[in-house]
Amino acid sequence: MRPVVALLTDFGLHDHYVGVMKGVILGIAPRVTLVDLVHEVPPGDVLAGALHLDAAVDSFPTETLFLAVVDPGVGTARRALAARVGPWRFVLPDNGLLSAVLDRHPLRGAWSAEDPSFHLPSPGRTFHGRDVFAPLAAWWVDGTDPSRFGPPIRDPVRIPIPRARPVSDGWEGEVLLVDRFGNAVTNLPAPPPGSTAHALAGVFPAASTYGAVAPGEPLAVTGSTGRLELSVSGGSAARVYGLARGTTVRLEVP
Amino acid sequence: MRPVVALLTDFGLHDHYVGVMKGVILGIAPRVTLVDLVHEVPPGDVLAGALHLDAAVDSFPTETLFLAVVDPGVGTARRALAARVGPWRFVLPDNGLLSAVLDRHPLRGAWSAEDPSFHLPSPGRTFHGRDVFAPLAAWWVDGTDPSRFGPPIRDPVRIPIPRARPVSDGWEGEVLLVDRFGNAVTNLPAPPPGSTAHALAGVFPAASTYGAVAPGEPLAVTGSTGRLELSVSGGSAARVYGLARGTTVRLEVP
């Protein structure tokens, strides 16, 4: 069985950076299966990276290694992390990228991967994706025990992941991500039949799916991770209502 | 031989949706070779998806499985389809995505893939790419006979694919796709030497290839699928002449 390495970065696809990481991995672990998870995380946006990672992990096989690089602190004293969380493996900067996954799955081991013999020699300190994280991922899927990368740690950095809270008539929370279709993924629970979501000037009645209402109509659906999603059938809820990450959302449950 | 699964969606690459579909496939069929065909189909644009699929299939090996998800009716009563067309396999919503391929290749079998034991359990009804189509594709390339997915059908949904028609002095048709270079791919036949294409204010003399005319000059070439393509050497015909899908094109053959 070829190990799966899933890559998440904020490198975008306009440069050669993601391809170069893959070249490094294949030089060390040629039998790996590489999967692009997402590379369009907004530059340096650790929270967005953490949310994408959390939304995706459950769909991947046991032992998948997630190589995640959203790393505004590259080259500083922040640690490089190898971690086992739930049934998966992670290699990433220790800056909170794992926070949302750790809110749902147990930490089963973490190491500060500071032994330079598992890094590549490098002219600078700006591309740890290539020089630190890619080789660590490759060595790990190639069979090296992560305890060899450096000392165990118990305190990976956590950043707060916004959570919805119950209010008198339902829930209050916020938009976490806006997707390509203009759907606003929120942190509120799935909308029960008869409930209505409110965000800015928008009123979104609960519906089962986009095609259940007329084109152009707003609706609140149970999104792909089981949470409330605000949409416009055949359109962009984000554009029509000005929704963005952080927009407050209320769900009225009758 | 590892089976090839080629993915075509309107999911774009800014979200984790495509990566998540791949995670599901690898969990069921780890020995597959995954290929991205195109993910930038305009949201919900079934015709564009059908045209891209048709332009691509001939380049892929026998038995390739095309997993195509442009699915504005996700979660409604529209069927999920597993189909054999020509030497390939297809898994897609039954909304016309196969129409252009079916105009050129024989339908050799189709099934309404409604047996939930081949789907994933799902919290909602908005991400059949992950919960229905990806697992069906994976089971099929893993060896499951598609007749187990559900009952055979003979009437996949067809949408009209625009065709050119002969006129007194040549052909009249339209622009089907505009590519990254601003070339306008049409449904007219290849331009014979000495012919001239007309579209809006543009006049495009037949030429063998872009570099055969001076930079900035318009030309009509035989495009990659053997049909008329309108171009500007070293420039964008779409931008210079305002060409877009549906723009009428006439080809004058002397």
Next chain:
Amino acid sequence: MRPVVALLTDFGLHDHYVGVMKGVILGIAPRVTLVDLVHEVPPGDVLAGALHLDAAVDSFPTETLFLAVVDPGVGTARRALAARVGPWRFVLPDNGLLSAVLDRHPLRGAWSAEDPSFHLPSPGRTFHGRDVFAPLAAWWVDGTDPSRFGPPIRDPVRIPIPRARPVSDGWEGEVLLVDRFGNAVTNLPAPPPGSTAHALAGVFPAASTYGAVAPGEPLAVTGSTGRLELSVSGGSAARVYGLARGTTVRLEVP
């Protein structure tokens, strides 16, 4: 060991062109590992393609085949090239795409791949990525000796790669590439401690990495290829200072 084929093109990802090249390769050489290096080279920009290729090759394993298609002269008399340079293999139009790599690594063999039995039959002359370069790459990694593709040549086309030059107080050169983060990659050497780079109205003191200065501050770092890179911590140097390819950069070394 599965051979690695790394693809670099100016095809973008909005069309099916890259996917189609992969389909052709897998039809001939099913056991290959395909890697996307970069597909967003500006249309027809051979110099940009050459620079990306040069920045990436060192990270890839020995025997990797780079399939590079930035080809404004497609279908004209320009040659199709199969070449061994350093420990790698290249298949590409003979238009200078290899120039930057050849400035650093020895040419170990090159062939004008003109034997049509290694090309695909094609309706037109506009998509040699699919009809010429992809099959050549596939035959080569599948074991065909490149000397069978056509006659050996010794004079691949070279284009000038801009080089920095020493001046009285340091170096003068230019911006080569601007990346997604707005970092300006230059052709100047790494900035020693205490040095300062100047570009347009920007003053960039040498620093070790982005996080070593306050957010919003400009800095000059040793970039990933060991050369001077102009940045703004947590921001875009290109946007703030209007840097673009060709912008003159001076490095003052005290």
